Amino acid sequence: MRRWMPTFALVLALLGPSRVAADDLAEMNAVSRAWDRYALLSSRDDPAAADLLAASSLRHYGFLRDAALYASPEQLRRLPLVDRVLAYTLRGGLDADALAALDEAAVARRCLREGWCGVAAPEEGATLPQLSHVTLLDGGRAVGELAPPTGSQFQFGPEFAREGGAWKVRTESTVPDESARLQRQIAQTGVPEADLLQQIVAGLLGADPAPALAVLDRPLRDDPAARTRLNETWPRYEQAYRARIEALRRKAEDGDGLAMYGLGALLYSGALPAVAPQDQAGGLAWLERASDAGHAPAAALVLEALSRDQRPPRGQAPSPEFVARLARHARRAAEGGNGPAMAEYGSLLFNGAGGLARDCRQAEEWSARAEDAGVPTARNDRVWFLATCPIAAQRDPHRALALAGHLIANADTLRFAELDTIAAALAANGRYDEAAGYQQRALDALPEEAAALRPRLQRRLQDYRAGRDWVQDFDTYAEPMP
Structure with a gap:
C-alpha cells in the first residue's frame, strides 16, 4: 500500500463471512497477526517490514527497480498507476548506479524507509486497517478482507503466502485495487492525470519544485536488451483476482x-x-x-x-x-x-x-x-388483466377502461400490443365499434416478426364486429414462443 493511499480495497459484488473449521482458526489468526505487524512497521517507515513480504513481492520490487532503470515511456504507461508512481519516484530519488546496486529486498527496504510504500500512518483518532476476515486457500495461501461485506459488496484486501513456516504479505496483489482507486480520484478531481501524478511524486520525494514527468519518463539507462527483458518478465496483474475467485468459490461451497x-x-x-x-x-x-x-x-x-x-x-x-x-x-x-x-x-x-x-x-x-x-409496459398489462380476466368475479371492465385512458390519449405513439389492449378494454365495456377500430389499427401496426399473432388478432376483430367481448382463458406460457 502506498503512503499516499490510506487504505486499499477492490470492491466486488461478492461474498461475506463463511463458517470455518475450528482447526483453521489458528492459521487465520496467524494471517491477521502477520498483517497487523506489517501494517504497524510500514506505517512507521520501518524497513523491517520487508521481512514480512512474500518472495513474490520482493520479485515485484525487483521488477520495479528494473522498470525505473530501463522502461521506455510506452512501458511506463502500461504500468498500473501506483506502480508507475513508484517507478517515477525511484527515478527521481536515486541515480542509476545507486538504484542498480540494490537487490530486491534492498529496494523494498529503501521504499519502506523513505515512506514511498507501505501502510499510511493513521490520522489522529483513527486506527490502522485490520482484517475483518481471512479465507484460507489450498497451497499455503490466504486472502484477507479489510471490512465486512456491505450486504451487496465484498471488500477484498491483500493476499498472503505461507513461506518458511510463517505467513507473508503479497503486496503486489493490491496494485490493481490501489490503481483503480487512484483512477477514480483523478476522474473526480478533474485534474489531468500527468499533473496529479507529478504532484504525488513530488510529495513522496519532498521535492519543490516537482520534477517534471517529461524528465522522469526518460529511462535512467538506455538499454534495448533490458527493455526487452522487462516485456518478458512483465507482471500478470490480472492474477490478483485469481485467489479472490478461489476464496469466492470456497465461501459459495460453504x-x-x-x-x-x-x-x-x-x-x-x-x-x-x-x-x-x-x-x-x-x-x-x-x-x-x-x-x-x-x-x-x-x-x-x-x-x-x-x-x-x-x-x-x-x-x-x-x-x-x-x-x-x-x-x-x-x-x-x-x-x-x-x-x-x-x-x-x-x-x-x-x-x-x-x-x-x-x-x-x-x-x-x-x-x-x-x-x-x-x-414501461406495466400499464398495458394492468388494463389487459382487468379487461380480459376469465374469472368473472375478478374482471373489472370499468377500471380497465379508466386505466386505458392514458393509453388512448397517446394512441398515435403506441405499438400494436397497446392498441390491442385498448380494443379489449373498449369491448369489455360494450363499445364494440370503437374496439373494432382500435383492433384494426393493431393489425395494421403488427410488425413482420410478430406475424404469428395475426390470426388471433383477426379473431378478436371478428368478435368485436359481432358484438362480443373477449377473455383470455388460456395460458400463454404453454404456447409456442412467438
Missing part, C-alpha cells in the same frame, strides 16, 4: 448466498475470462442456488437469464419445468423489489402458469407495483 451470487454472476457473464472462463451453465446453477437461499438480486439475474438467454427457440413451447423455474425466481425477485420481476410475476399469476393459481387481482396489483417501479 453456502454463503452473497458468494454464490457473486460467483454465479462472474461465471455466467465471463467478465474476467483470464482468471474465470465463462461458464453459463455453471454460473446459472450458482445463481439459482443463491436465489433459492433467499438472495433477491440473484433471483433477478436468474430471471433475466431465463427470459433472455435460456428461453426456448421460436415456435417451441417452454416446458412446465422451465415455467416453474421462471415462477419461482420471479416471485423471489419481485418480493425483493425488482420491477421487471414484478411485471413477470404478475403475468404468471394472470395466466395461472408455473404452478401458480390464476389470480387476476393479484396480477394487477403486482403490475401496479411494476408501473410504480418504472416498467
Whole structure:
C-alpha cells in the first residue's frame, strides 16, 4: 500500500463471512497477526517490514527497480498507476548506479524507509486497517478482507503466502485495487492525470519544485536488451483476482448466498475470462442456488437469464419445468423489489402458469407495483388483466377502461400490443365499434416478426364486429414462443 493511499480495497459484488473449521482458526489468526505487524512497521517507515513480504513481492520490487532503470515511456504507461508512481519516484530519488546496486529486498527496504510504500500512518483518532476476515486457500495461501461485506459488496484486501513456516504479505496483489482507486480520484478531481501524478511524486520525494514527468519518463539507462527483458518478465496483474475467485468459490461451497451470487454472476457473464472462463451453465446453477437461499438480486439475474438467454427457440413451447423455474425466481425477485420481476410475476399469476393459481387481482396489483417501479409496459398489462380476466368475479371492465385512458390519449405513439389492449378494454365495456377500430389499427401496426399473432388478432376483430367481448382463458406460457 502506498503512503499516499490510506487504505486499499477492490470492491466486488461478492461474498461475506463463511463458517470455518475450528482447526483453521489458528492459521487465520496467524494471517491477521502477520498483517497487523506489517501494517504497524510500514506505517512507521520501518524497513523491517520487508521481512514480512512474500518472495513474490520482493520479485515485484525487483521488477520495479528494473522498470525505473530501463522502461521506455510506452512501458511506463502500461504500468498500473501506483506502480508507475513508484517507478517515477525511484527515478527521481536515486541515480542509476545507486538504484542498480540494490537487490530486491534492498529496494523494498529503501521504499519502506523513505515512506514511498507501505501502510499510511493513521490520522489522529483513527486506527490502522485490520482484517475483518481471512479465507484460507489450498497451497499455503490466504486472502484477507479489510471490512465486512456491505450486504451487496465484498471488500477484498491483500493476499498472503505461507513461506518458511510463517505467513507473508503479497503486496503486489493490491496494485490493481490501489490503481483503480487512484483512477477514480483523478476522474473526480478533474485534474489531468500527468499533473496529479507529478504532484504525488513530488510529495513522496519532498521535492519543490516537482520534477517534471517529461524528465522522469526518460529511462535512467538506455538499454534495448533490458527493455526487452522487462516485456518478458512483465507482471500478470490480472492474477490478483485469481485467489479472490478461489476464496469466492470456497465461501459459495460453504453456502454463503452473497458468494454464490457473486460467483454465479462472474461465471455466467465471463467478465474476467483470464482468471474465470465463462461458464453459463455453471454460473446459472450458482445463481439459482443463491436465489433459492433467499438472495433477491440473484433471483433477478436468474430471471433475466431465463427470459433472455435460456428461453426456448421460436415456435417451441417452454416446458412446465422451465415455467416453474421462471415462477419461482420471479416471485423471489419481485418480493425483493425488482420491477421487471414484478411485471413477470404478475403475468404468471394472470395466466395461472408455473404452478401458480390464476389470480387476476393479484396480477394487477403486482403490475401496479411494476408501473410504480418504472416498467414501461406495466400499464398495458394492468388494463389487459382487468379487461380480459376469465374469472368473472375478478374482471373489472370499468377500471380497465379508466386505466386505458392514458393509453388512448397517446394512441398515435403506441405499438400494436397497446392498441390491442385498448380494443379489449373498449369491448369489455360494450363499445364494440370503437374496439373494432382500435383492433384494426393493431393489425395494421403488427410488425413482420410478430406475424404469428395475426390470426388471433383477426379473431378478436371478428368478435368485436359481432358484438362480443373477449377473455383470455388460456395460458400463454404453454404456447409456442412467438
